[in-house]
Each structure stands twice: as C-alpha cells, then as structure tokens.
Amino acid sequence: MERVELAGALRESQALKRQVEAASGVSLSDCYQCGKCSAGCPVAAWMDYTPRQVIRLLQLGLGEDALKSHTPWLCASCQACYTRCPREVNLPRLMEAVRQEARRRGMINEKKVDIFDQAFLSSVERYGRAHEMGLIIQYNLQSGQPFKDALLAPPLLFKGKISPFPMKIRDVADVKNIFARARAKGGGRH
Amino acid sequence: MKYAYYPGCSLEATAKEYNQSAKIVARHLGVELWEIPDWSCCGATAAHNNDHLLSLALPARNLALAEAEGLDVAVPCAACFNRLRAAEAAVRESESMRTTISEIIGRDYRATNRTRALLDVMVNEVGLEKIKEQVVKPLAGLKLAAYYGCLLVRPPKLTAFDDPEDPTTMDHLIQALGGEAVSWSYKTECCGGSLATARTDIGVRMIFQILRHARDAGAEGIVTACPLCFLNLDMRQNQAAASHGEQINLPIFYFTELMGIALGYAPKDLGLTTHFVNPVPMLEARDILRHPATRRETA
Secondary structure, X not given: OOOOOHHXXXXXXXXXXXXXXXXXXXXXXXXXXXXXHHHOOOOHHHOOOOHHHHHHHHHOOXXXXXXXXXXXXXXXXXXXXXXXOOOOOOHHHHHHHHHHHHXXXXXXXXXXXXXXXXXXXXXXXXXXXXXXXXXHHHHHHHOOOOOOOXXXXXXXXXXXXXXXXXXXXOOHHHHHHHHHHHHHOOOOOO | OEEEEOXXXXXXXXXXXXXXXXXXXXXXXXXXXXXXXXXXXXXXXHHHHHOHHHHHHHHHHHXXXXXXXXXXXXXXXXXXXXXXXXXXXHHXXXXXXXXXXXXXXXXXXOOOOOEEEHHHHHHHHHHHHHHHHHOOOOOOOOEEEEOOOXXXXXXXXXXXXXXXXXOOHHHHHHHHOOXXXXXXXXXXXXXXXXXXXXXHHXXXXXXXXXXXXXXXXXXXXXEEOOHHHHHHHHHOHHHHHHOOOOOOOOOEEEHHHXXXXXXXXXXXXXXXXXXXXXXXXXXXXXXXXXXXXXXXOOX
C-alpha cells in the first residue's frame, strides 16, 4: 500500500462509510480493534486482510482498499466473529454490505464465489427451489471448469440424491414476484 | 404435538436421508409434521450475500403460510432454520420491516409463530425421557462426535438455542440413545459451507480439520443436523483426506438416523444405505442393528 494522507482520505471516504454503515446497520466506530473476530475466523488464513483489518480500513477512510479485498467474498458467514465480538459488531452483515458495494462497482473479487451465488439465485427464481444438479452444471460451465466434481455425479445420481429434473413449485409466479419486488425496493439496503 | 414442516431444498435431494429419517422418528414419537404446501427455497447464503430484503422475504413467504395455519415451524436444516429465524426476528422487531416484507411477499406476515430447529423440538419438546423409553436398540456405547456447525447455534441472539461455544443438546441425545458423546473442540467450527464448491482448495482444508479432530478424539462417527455439513463431511471426505495425504473412514449421521436406528427401524428405511461413507458395516460390527437380547456376548 502506498503512503496516504489520512485526514484527506477520511474526508473523501465519508460517503462510502455511510453507505456500508446504512446497508449493514453496523457503526464502524463501535470496533476497538481487539482482533477477537480474526483470531477465531476459520477462513482468515486465506484472506488478504483479516476481518479486523477490513474494519480498520473503513474506519481510516481507506474503504477503497476494503472494496478491493477478497475477504468479504471469502467470509463463510459462520457467525463466530459476531458471536464473540465484545462490541457486538455484526461483521458478517458488514462483509455483505462491502461485498454488495464492490459488486455494484463491478469489482467481483472472487469470481467463482459470485458465479455460484448467482447460479443458486437464478435456480430459485426460475423454479421456486434450488435445483442442485442444474445449478452445479451452470456453475461449472460459467466458471470454465466443466468437469469439476464430475466423478461425484454418477454416485449422486445412482443414490437418487440428485435429479436432472428440477422440483418446480406450483406457484412459481409467487416467488418470481418476490424477486421482482425486492429488486424494485433496491435490495441490499438495511 | 403438531408443527408446520419446512424441509428445505436439500432434503428433497442430497439430504433425502434426513427427510426420510426425520419423518419416521417424528411419527414414531407422536410429532405431527404438516408439510407447508408448495414451500419455496429460503434463499440460503446466496440470498443474504446479495440482497438483504430478498434474504428476509424468501423465508417469510413460508413462515406466512404456516402462520395462516396458526402453527410453529419445525425445520431440520440448520441453514434454513437460521434464515427463517432471521426473517422472523426482523419482522417482529420492526413495524416498518413488517410492512416492507408483507408487501414483497404479497401476504400478511406478523411473525406470531416461531421457528424451531427439529433437534430442539425432539430434545426439548418430546424430551429425552420419552425418547429413552422408546429405545429398543441402544447404540452400545458407540463413540460419536456431536457436530453442531455454525448456523444451529450462532448468532445466539437469533438462534436462542443452546450455548454457542459448547452446545450439548445433541450430546445429551446421543447419550439417551445409548451412545457415548466424545469431548472434542471442533463441535461448532465451520465446515466452509459452499466454499467447498466455489473455493474447493479452502473448503477441503476446513473439512479435513473437522474430520481429523473428531477422529483424534476417538469418535467412530460424526452426528450432524445440517445437510451442507453432512454433504461436506460425507461426500467430500475422501477428497479432504487425500488432500492431506491421509485416509479417513468416518461415517457421518443425521441425528434423526441414529434416533431411527435406536428406535428399531431398518437402515435402508432411514436412508443409511445412500451415504458415501457406508455406516452399515460399522453398525453391524458393533452389533447395534440387532436387538440387545440377541446381541453377541462380546459386543
């Protein structure tokens, strides 16, 4: 990271700070940087910034770096950090807000994670339920790894655990409407 | 005792054993499960990662259908349970959120009913004493690691069920069925969820740690209440072990399957024959599938 002048950075990043605070319901100043979140985070070993560092970046007005981070995309939402935080900072919600803002700006930092989520949601919008086999095929094709886990498919089919045919609910329109109305209301806001 | 039943998508597919065994043991213990007609997906992680309102509205549709019948909802899947609870809490805590969600789902939803984890219903409503009375094939001291994962117990404000760091509900159930719950430190560690698919390199390492710690604690099997935990630990067990140059052969169970075995049902009816790591040979070797009166002396 290059040298930054923090006072200026803080002024210029107010909008982003307010944006993620409003979307997540988290007050960034609640965090006093004890690091308990990151000590217990099961995915921290593979993150570029620890969860504590992501909050620090936002506190210091360096939110642009938080938006570039892979951390919000790797967060498994296991809720260990939020459960243990002495200040009850809802870190998983904050990670979601950062990730959604990054996505809006076209910064999809973990493409495969995003492709999986979008495949999942499109399956639910189309059928009313997640169709596991269909969404995995879509995920594999879109992520450019058509044969990923291909060896698992025959036993899953043989055991009757996946089906090539989706379980479509009767009132799919009801679920499609939920997607449409949630979109119309601007989605991710708190 | 009657509940609206929300199986969730996995229970129709990769977790069909959970559905089969849950229905069998519920019927046996006098818990009536009324499956929510035309239920839809809760949105899971994908929804809350991408759209907060959608992640509350998708579960709310199902809760509203149950509320119209005046029923609390029993949910086997830990992930669905967590999402349904999140929707319930958001609507109960805020009048404006109640209005917003009702508008999005196109039905009135007031969160007057409660979402319960099926494990919670079994242990705290049916009760361990009643379950114990019904046991005809006790688990013969089988050493089992109760694996709670994340979403059944966290965040505690939402789940309001057991201790988030050292939960014991499933441990007590194992004991009531005649098994032995081992003491281990990974009972609430995350399996990585869908990272196993999107970032398999990370997922398999998280899965391996859970398997290894259970094995090292002397467990002969792992018990779960979550379809995704089960799938990761069972289907990806070979892959996870191989990525660390090891071999692990640890059967994974849904708690309802073990209840079914102890209550005297056949492995096939409960779905135990469709696991990747076949648990039947181990149950046979420990002579658990026979009535105690006819079990071998050495067992």
